[in-house]
Amino acid sequence: MKKILLLNPYTSTSDHIQPPLGLAYLAASLRKNGFKVVLVDANKERAGVKQVLKIISQNNPDFIGVQFYSQNYDDIKQLLLQVKLNFPQIITIVGGPHPSALPGEILKEFGKLIDFAFCGEAELGLPKLLKNIASPKHFKSIAGLIFRKENKIIVNPPYFSPDLDQFDYPAWDLIKPQNYPPSQHGAFFKNFPITPIITTRGCPFGCNFCSAGVNSGTLLRTRSVNNVVTEIKDLYTRYRIREFHIVDDNFTLAKTYAEKMLSAIINLKLKASFAVPNGVRLDTLDDELLFLMKQAGFYLISVGIESGSDRILKKMNKHITVDKIKEKLLLIKKHKLDVAGFFILGYPGETEEEINKTIAFSLNLGLLRANFFLFQPLPGTQVAKKFPKNSLKIDYGKLSFTKPSFSNHISSTRLKNLQKQAFLRFYLRPKILISNLVRVRKPLQVLFLFKRVCHWLF
Template sequence: MRILLIKPANPLSDHIQPPLGLGYLATALRSFGHLVKILDCQLRKVKTEKIPEAVPDFRPEIIGIQFFTQDIPVMRNLLAGLKKFWPQSLIVVGGPHPTACPQEVLQNYPQIDFCFIGEAEISFSRFLALLGESSGSTDFSRVPGLAWRENNTIKKTPGFFSPDIDIFGEPAWDLIQPQKYPPAQHGAFFKNFPIAPIITGRGCPYSCSYCAAHLSSGRLIRRRKIENLLAEIRRLVTDFGIREIHIVDDNFTFDRNYVLDFCRALVSARLNISWTLPNGVRLDRLDEEMLLAMKESGLYLIAVAVETASDRILRLVKKGLTRQQIEQGLSLINRAGIDAAGFFILGFPTETSEEIFETIKFSRQLNLIRANYFTFLPLPGTEAYAGLSAGERKRIDWEKFDFTSVVYQPSGISRRQLRNWQRQAFLSFYLRPKVLFRNLSQIRSWRHLFYLLRRAIHWLLT
């Protein structure tokens, strides 16, 4: 079958990252003989009406769309356009949003024919095999992790997480072309270029109430064999000229021995690359030996999900950390000579203005090179979302969701107040002379400088 996999263009977002999920899916589908194309509309700046021109002479039988919650503002126009261009094509969606709420997706978007729940490498392949059976059977209950309409109802099967993720191989890098992506994929800084993101494992056993990662990758951590991982990195270096790797696991440092083995293997491979951990790590899973091994193998930046300075809020959101543990973990990173960037969330339910101000103050007290301030977002499928009242859910404005706008309004605090505090936190952190100089010293070119200025202005003014 001819299958077009699409990553939507979102004008509200300035993040442009290779779509690893679509890459893994393409590898799985190709292994069964399907003809696959990946169209990253965000990278190529392809508007909906121009999609047919971006894939000339390719009439897809199946269109698969990677659907994140932040794609809601563009999804209706995209789906209407695709049905207009290729009315006979089946449209399927997968990713975090349809995984969290498949019924709502099928109810709200009539152009979508099927939703995939969780990992889709196996289920999508089985789905296509079912469509191709000569018997004409449509018993979709045989496909794991699928939602569909049948007799005016919506049915679904449980998602499936393979215990062995090495069977998925590598993303179809030849379809993604990672060297064509911009340098600032995660955050806005980098050491070397080109850059490629990779996954060493899937899954997260923690129960943070605001996090939806477990919906897409499960609770059980499953690791790739290090020899397979090193083979992929070597191929990225050799075939695409990659000079920096971003490990985007949900929990890279969970298994200490795995991390140490990976670092030794990377040093022995002599690939001369730098690498980072931009998605955040658990500060209670770090120690001096691990950090020094990571630095020796080329790690220069770790992002840490601090979230808040309030021990009360940390308990409320089931973070499993205390403020003291956060300080101790960051101290270890600092002593190892590795830069640290922090993630903070403002406006948790029941959070007071005093607690928000304390978090902003705390972020300046920590030895961080960069800080990102988000407002609380109750993602569908999370415990935090389930705990909202009907009125609170009604106040969420998904059409403005871009990780900078205030989507959720906490009780007693206006959206304008929260957005102003977010801006104040940003300016009070970065306009300190020491922090400003450290970041200016890492600018690689005039183009990089203009990108940073454009991004900062966009963030402050939206």
């Protein structure tokens, strides 16, 4: 039986440690197709290159599959270099947001360090590749595969299956979600253990700063309500999960589906809490949905606000206005749900006056929490594509929400200072500070909070 080691690499630039759901789905699909799978979350274990090489030596896999985010570019290159030096016989495969965004460049840039790559979803394609690894004539029929043929790089179009129920549940037994830290999406939570789940895939909105459509398609696809509910019950009983994070691109996009899902969760009568930490679109929310979310055990609604300027919102292609944002936030508060808002500072063409307007806007929305991200020109986004060729040279290894990685007309030093001001002005208000501190549930949260403050401010 052929063996594959799936690796979530160590990320020194992020303080979030959460189960690698995408790899868990791949693991389930590979096992279903007869492959032995070892899943290594080096980020959770804080395992650097030396430790990963030791794990590889101990497991002796035939293949290694690496989850590739753009921010990990330099680290992954160093890792794969060492893998090829120490284990030249192992076939290396990468997938994830970066190769999905730049499918034509990934094999050129990494040369012989990467044998194959995938763009889009790979639950169907990866098992097919491994089965036909000795038969290159079949490569052209594998959706999303990026491979070499006669010194040319071939990129097969990705396929986003409309039937999500065909995929087995993530290989939770390999992940052991109950062993993950509680602060997966930040310092605050209501119950523990926590795990992420996905109910839908795809996003049709096309915000200019977001690459979600590249990764999971622009057509919304849903799992059946029964399929999701069965997984929730299993996680609740087998792994004693007590908080579920729905990490869809937009859980509330299809109202009828969301209402059915929420009603089914209510009928489970679990002693569990729910949140949507990745955010939902404000313009999808209404009284009926929010009422059901409250009844189902949701306690926190995260929303992408992005800017307090209608001009910038239009440049972002957000399809929402400042007035509509205010209206929807009042609606959420009416249902006594806490709200966390996401903002982007330093968007191309944004003035310092508009940044200050956004900061002031954040203080008057009734938010419990806010996160102020520095703009990143992420590969695959419309805003990155719109730059004239050669005018934007992206150093992928330096992409960061906390350090300016884009040369705007506002200096990097000034932009970082504006981000610091935003956080301090928001959280040092007595009411907000106290409201958040009383939600600290474990002593370790204090340490995590301190580290998180240092991570974002310095």
